[in-house]
Amino acid sequence: MKPACSYAATHAASLADPAAFWLAQAHLLPWHTPPTEALSRDANGFYRWFRDGELNTCYLCLDYHVQHGRADQPALIYDSPVTNTRRTYTYAELLDRTARFAGGLRAIGVGFGDRVILYLPNVPEALIAMLACARLGAIHSVVFGGFAPPELAVRIDDAQPRAIICASGGMEFDRVIPYKPLVDEAISKAIFKPAHVVVLQRDFVPAALQPGRDLDYQDLLQAAPVPAVPVPATHPLYILYTSGTTGRPKGVVRDHGGHAVALRFSMAAIYNLEPGEVIFTGSDIGWAVGSSYIVYGPLLRGCTTVLFEGKPVRTPDAGTFWRLVAQHNVRVMFTAPTAIRAIKKEDPEGVLARQYDLRGLRHLFLAGERCDPATYDWARELLGVPVVDHWWQTESGWPMLATLVGLDDMPAPRAGSAGHPVPGYDLQILDEAGQPVPAGTTGLVAVRLPLPPGCFPTLWNDDARFREAYLAPYPGYYLSGDGGYRDAEGYTYIMGRVDDVINVAGHRLSTGEIEEILAAHPAVAECAVLGIADELRGQVPVGVVVLKDGQTIGEEALEKDLVASVRHRIGALACFRRVLVAQRLPKTRSGKILRKTLRQLADGEAFTLPSTIDDPLIIDEIRGDLQRRGIGRAFAPDQPT
Structure with missing residues (x-):
């Protein structure tokens, strides 16, 4: 149901009393042990959310919906034009596979607090593996399949996983990419050696298994199902690596409790999606967008998520996204401006889009990099729906600036702008002395502490770097590393990185x-x-x-x-x-x-x-x-x- 409050009132309430605001949102979830304390600080002085609560993200995403009438509703639609495969999984089917795979992981020694690296394309088995880790209280880290062995080796040494779950290979357009040799090379380069490599064999690129170390993914699915393990709200759900200015990746930590509260709130307030409705996020599970809005956000809300294996063009053409929207009755589509530019380049007149019935689509959301006004206007005119360019980072895990279409009295989206601060974010534009600048003046984009739930509480095994990179430059603020300005009407414009990281x-x-x-x-x-x-x-x-x-x-x-x-x-x-x-x-x-x-x-x-x-x-x-x-x-x- 659409929230009854206006945007202005909701945002003001979230800043006036963050603890009360987010505790009320937390109580909308089914906790094993409901929190009584919303906001606290840990031994390092870092803010933590819902420290005395216990829950399990996998339970919230699957078990709860099966127990409350959504067992036969589609949870996941897998659409892979590169392999000519389409499958639909109900909530009951996805729960059964996840619980069994969790049992298989437990049988090879994966348990609470263990790390598991996932090196998989956009396939259902990847979502099952993510959710199975969450079910056990293990901590997963998805590494984008395009990363080369030296980069994967760095992540192996940092996360020290008990197991790596990989596919034998992936496919891009008409080109097969063997994954298993890349994983083997990465392990040979890494100092830390995982105990097991679990391989999802794909018919078009079978991989040899190393005896004593490698296991077949399908064998783990034969295990008996195991229940979800209640974990503290502050327990890490996953680690997602993002580039740092030193060349050494930063392991962004996401916790179970704050993550679940924030994403459930965002699905209603930002995207205005009801349980049972369909969202298609054209991203990869190796990105924060994929984790948040292919996997966890839709399932926490009881929606149906479309998992796409392919590219916006040449699989088979620049109309593939529009086919997905029409065929699967998509209400909200979320992708990067890059994808829209690629589609526009190959189909500038939008001929392919007009071959499909897109009347069910309500909004197109864009994020990942700034959307130029020309691309924004092209998409808006072609689709005839509002286009929402919004801004967030791997570190935040969910949007910091947006047009919240689920709240009343929200200012309309505007080309070139990422919108307005999302509830929970006291976003400021600062000068180099750390003082707010006047409207229209470009400065450093920062967020006054505390960050809301869902944002990273620290970096994996690197509290000092977390403090130095994000908190120390301007005490009392999180420094985003991006520059931007706010106009006289309150619209915020993100202009790009102020450090040496490129997008x-x-x-x-x-x-x-x-x-x-x-x-x-x-x-x-x-x-x-x-x-x-x-x-x-x-x-x-x-x-x-x-x-x-x-x-x-x-x-x-x-x-x-x-x-x-x-x-x-x-x-x-x-x-x-x-x-x-x-x-x-x-x-x-x-x-x-x-x-x-x-x-x-x-x-x-x-x-x-x-x-x-x-x-x-x-x-x-x-x-x-x-x-x-x-x-x-x-x-x-x-x-x-």
């Missing part, structure tokens, strides 16, 4: 990590990686390198070498394809490379040279190099130098 089609990648790879080449003396604007992906990384004296390698040959190195270390998802050889890099007198200035130069933006630049003539040199290689956008002749 490639929703993947946050560290420029520092890519620079380490480039710098390892024997011909490279120094380098800088820029995230330059890209019409399809939001940003793509470009390397600017200076060669060592005496090196004679050609620019194209070097580019080929470096592209291959990045692909091997990070994966194709980095979209690293261009390298520019420069005579020198622009730096301050203290030696700091002016990456922001380089990015602005490549993007064709106006900029002011820092007064600390060592030699302004370098900018003209690199401008000529960029034009020579056709990298970036056209440069206006009157740009400052």
Whole structure:
């Protein structure tokens, strides 16, 4: 049922007394032990939610609905055009498989507090594995299938999983990607060795099993079902790794209690979805969006979720998303602007969309990177429904800015803006001294503490980094790392990262990590990686390198070498394809490379040279190099130098 309160009243209440507001929301869930205390602090002084409560997320997602009349309702629709497979699972069927797989995990030694890494494509078995871990109180960590072995090895060493659950392979368009060899290589590189690898065999790419270590996924499904284990609300549900500016990934921790409360609230207030209605989230389970709004959010609300294995184009065409919406009676669709841009590129007139009956769709939500107004307007005119661009991060786990279509008197969405602060978020735009700035002034996007339920309480095994990266810069605030501004009418605009993490089609990648790879080449003396604007992906990384004296390698040959190195270390998802050889890099007198200035130069933006630049003539040199290689956008002749 749609909440009776207006947006303004709800948001004000959530800030006036956060503990009372969220305790009332918590009591809408079936707890094993209901919390009596909403907000507290742990031994580190970090805020925690519902510390004296006990529950189990898997029980809330499955058992509760089966026990209360939804046993025969579809819980999961699996649609895989790349394998020509479609299956529907009712809540009862999904519960049976999850409880049995949990029994299989328990039989191989997985229990409360153990970590399990999932390296799987968007298949039902991935959701079952996630929920089975939650059922046992084990902590899962989904690693995006496109990550290369060195990246997976880092996560193995950090999480130290008892088991890895992987598919034998995945499929992208008409290309088979074997997963099992990547997992084997990652384990060989990792210091920590998991006890077991559970392999989901797929017919098109069978994998050999290592005796004594590897197990077949289907064998674990033959175990007797086990009940859900009540866990403390503050117990970790999962770890999700996100890139850091140092190149070392940060393990974002999500807890059972706050996560469940926040996602259930968001499904009603932000997305206005009733139990039984259908949501399609065009994302991957390796992203926060996938965990929150393919898996947990819809099932907590008693909705039907569509799990899609494929791409928005070429599977088989740019109409595949619209087919899903029409065929499965989707009410809310959620995807990234990148997907809409890809569809628009291949079907600019929207011919394929008009082949389907899309009248059941109520809203299109976008997140992952800023949606440009042209794409926003194209989608809105094509679909004839409100398009909602909203903003959040892996760290928050659910939206911080949005147009909450489930609340009354909500200001309408606006092109270019991510909307207004979601209840629970006291979002501020700060200057570098930590003071709020006037409307229309760009600054640092921060949230006054405490963060609401659902946000990360800390980083996995790294409280010091959590404090240093997010809390220490501006005491009393969570620093998001993004810049933006708020206009006179209260709409907030997110302008992008203020650090050296770039956003490639929703993947946050560290420029520092890519620079380490480039710098390892024997011909490279120094380098800088820029995230330059890209019409399809939001940003793509470009390397600017200076060669060592005496090196004679050609620019194209070097580019080929470096592209291959990045692909091997990070994966194709980095979209690293261009390298520019420069005579020198622009730096301050203290030696700091002016990456922001380089990015602005490549993007064709106006900029002011820092007064600390060592030699302004370098900018003209690199401008000529960029034009020579056709990298970036056209440069206006009157740009400052």
